[in-house]
Amino acid sequence: MTKTPTLIPELKVLDYAKSLDFYTRLAGFKIIYDRPKNDFAMLGYKEARLMIEGMNEKSRLWSVGVMERPFGRGVHLQIEVDDVVSLSQKFKEAGYPLFLELEEKGYRAGDREIWHKQFLVQDPDGYLLRFFEEI
Numbered sequence: 001m002t003k004t005p006t007l008i009p010e011l012k013v014l015d016y017a018k019s020l021d022f023y024t025r026l027a028g029f030k031i032i033y034d035r036p037k038n039d040f041a042m043l044g045y046k047e048a049r050l051m052i053e054g055m056n057e058k059s060r061l062w063s064v065g066v067m068e069r070p071f072g073r074g075v076h077l078q079i080e081v082d083d084v085v086s087l088s089q090k091f092k093e094a095g096y097p098l099f100l101e102l103e104e105k106g107y108r109a110g111d112r113e114i115w116h117k118q119f120l121v122q123d124p125d126g127y128l129l130r131f132f133e134e135i
Helices: 016-026 084-093
Strands: 010-013 030-035 040-045 048-054 076-080 098-109 112-122 128-134
Touching: 010 016, 016 030, 016 040, 016 048, 048 076, 084 098, 084 112, 084 128
Parallel strands: 010 048, 076 128
Antiparallel strands: 030 040, 040 048, 098 112, 112 128
């Protein structure tokens, strides 16, 4: 059994079914466990974890302000994947325009430089996701 990550974001979503489809069918996440009666799912991709919960009478909404699309303004989630090129194409084919087209970008990490092949896409509620592969 793998250790649960110590940070797991929970994203409030307007259309639970649409978001679940986005994260599982398109992004490749698996359902670790869910509570369909509550419009809730814990999702995982490798070591990454993410929770989604519908914004409705079934959920507990801890909101510090008005929820307006795009959700998550000022935040993006970085997720390492196995094949970033194929994934970017999958999103395009499903009608999700890339917020940032596929690129190669170098980043300083301590005393070395690492390179990522990456793209950004928004989920159905506007949360910004950066999928990457180290190169």
